[in-house]
Amino acid sequence: MTEPVSARESWWILAIVGVIGGVLSGAFGVGGGILIVPLLVTLAGMDQRRASATSLAAIVPTAIVGSITYLAAGRIDYVAAILLAVGGVAGSWAGTRLLKKLPLGWLRWLFIGFVLLIAVRMLILLPPRAEGSLDYSVWAGVGLVFLGLLIGFASGLFGIGGGVIAVPALMTIFGMGDLTAKGTSLLMLIPTSITGTVQNVRGRLVDLRAGLIVGVAATAASFAGVWLAFLMSPAVSSYLFAALLVVAAVQLALKALRDRRKA
Template identity: 60%
Template structure:
């Protein structure tokens, strides 16, 4: 006997699967080019093109991020643009922070925190507009910088859990503006950090029966293939332009969070 999920898939036409693939291509290029998960565009595209609700779209996007981040970080690593120690330290804080953020979401009012976070994104975007990242620069890690990287991962994880925004949007500009990393190293390291965090999030979503595995595989396959195009673009674009483009991405993220915050306050 066919399962309800397989029956639902059978009723979906070719347009649905094409929409998933298109979403994956756009998200994959964004992921490879900027070192982010791509959810900033994949989630609204899945909602608009396939009719998924917010939670299922976010869960599907997270499934797709896993192979995309693996492929993207491997490509950056092959070109010497991943800092393994930095990734490890940030991931330690990020895993703990994502758990803490999910817990805090249920217990504290986040209205004023959301507006402070929006202001922080805009501030970082302005800095990226004014100061171009230095390509090839590396993070010099000592014990103090190491603690700061763990703290940055903790902040990234908490912010992701509280506000539903991808960690890469936070981590890449933090590594560039706060730790002096080159833009390519920041992007490659960010993608590597996403592998364990996206995996943990997907496991949690699977337990809550929020994951449409077949849709996630289609989006993920398209995103993975497209991520190689994104990485190639990242290496071709000058660091000055890269900083400006990432600043625009931060502004888009801030606008999305602002719209969400206004809607929540109007309820």
């Protein structure tokens, strides 16, 4: 069952978490969950499982507004988004089922490892800003569905939107420009995060009150993030986001070690 909201989880703390996540969502083409989850753990005092479920719920409105903004700028590949979403929905269902069963200790350290892996990848691969388009074929379609499956699984398990996987993959493997990759990523996150949230509600894992507050704040802040995305080069964007991920991973690791000592 969903745990009662603690005194630490006041609306203004949740709103701050949402604002940070919303700016990141628009700026980096991600759902924001990869940093919302650590913030919910460290600032709002949630455990890893409930933070992941709450983050995924908050991503829904953020992804909707962010994708609309990229749509207005003509930076979305609809065919790619649909193919990604086909795999994403199935992967999200599987990820949320594992979220309910995995021990909290395993879940916490898996998330920390995942965050560090993404940070290293962003530092190693710095594709140039390009306006290339995807060349469609049967294999490209299969590849997009498979990529969506991986994204959806990570989304359901860790409470992230999956953009940290989708954006670099669309750029380096499928040849998309960075802005189109970010817009396409946000659009596919909508059905993926909705599917995962429905599963978490059924499993009584999600804090809907907290998710609503974080989601509304993130939605309002996402416009500023999209504006920043058009100002940053891919290199600056990658270095900045990698630094934020490392900080988040270190904070989670320190909290995990402190909790272990207390236990």
